[in-house]
Amino acid sequence: AQSVTQLDSQVPVFEEAPVELRCNYSSSVSVYLFWYVQYPNQGLQLLLKYLSGSTLVKGINGFEAEFNKSQTSFHLRKPSVHISDTAEYFCAVILTGGGNKLTFGTGTQLKVEL
Amino acid sequence: DTEVTQTPKHLVMGMTNKKSLKCEQHMGHRAMYWYKQKAKKPPELMFVYSYEKLSINESVPSRFSPECPNSSLLNLHLHALQPEDSALYLCASSQDPGQGWNEQYFGPGTRLTVT
Numbered sequence: 715a716q717s718v719t720q721l722d723s724q725v726p727v728f729e730e731a732p733v734e735l736r737c738n739y740s741s742s743v744s745v746y747l748f749w750y751v752q753y754p755n756q757g758l759q760l761l762l763k764y765l766s767g768s769t770l771v772k773g774i775n776g777f778e779a780e781f782n783k784s785q786t787s788f789h790l791r792k793p794s795v796h797i798s799d800t801a802e803y804f805c806a807v808i809l810t811g812g813g814n815k816l817t818f819g820t821g822t823q824l825k826v827e828l
Numbered sequence: 829d830t831e832v833t834q835t836p837k838h839l840v841m842g843m844t845n846k847k848s849l850k851c852e853q854h855m856g857h858r859a860m861y862w863y864k865q866k867a868k869k870p871p872e873l874m875f876v877y878s879y880e881k882l883s884i885n886e887s888v889p890s891r892f893s894p895e896c897p898n899s900s901l902l903n904l905h906l907h908a909l910q911p912e913d914s915a916l917y918l919c920a921s922s923q924d925p926g927q928g929w930n931e932q933y934f935g936p937g938t939r940l941t942v943t
Contacts, residue, residue: 746928746929748931750934755936755939756936756937757832757918757920757934757935757936757937758871758918758920758934759934760931760932760933763929763931765929804870804871808928808929809928810928810929813928814859814876814878814922814925814926814927814928814930814932815873815876815884815928816871816873816932818870818871819870820869820870821868821869821870823868
């Protein structure tokens, strides 16, 4: 079985500062990796995904993530955050080779302050 | 059109009521999902429909009854719910049930309160 760990439940950061949201996964087989964002009172929106190939993945809204197989990590980064980035961020995995069951991490609340 | 719509946005129901949540997508997706999300928690998968057939039931109590009348619609029928069932119910869809790498598109959710 796979699992996803987001160690930071909350990350406060000042506007225009860089941010990194951490995600680690465990799985005995290969996985596809996703980052979703959820703004207050809304559904989830895909930020980016890693399927294969280049380990640096660029997504929407200036976010990027790097897949590190040896460390089983998929950390999300943004070089300069805005107030509008305040939201809940979820890392998620799906096993490769079939199936469409997303396993989510517990989420990280990003709070951007002036 | 990459939108998944859900109605109603909010629903308050008593424990003896029967109600339904509705979800619709017109992206031609053949996989549809129901998730339950409690406050400050990640979504939890409830059901998956693949090509209009129920393919995954995550041991959900029978007071929740899903239905997929056609490839664009997904319903969740609710009956005799408990207060602990109060949550945000999210619907999602993806293009191909056999391809896990397909993005799941989420609707805005229905905020359910059981009194």
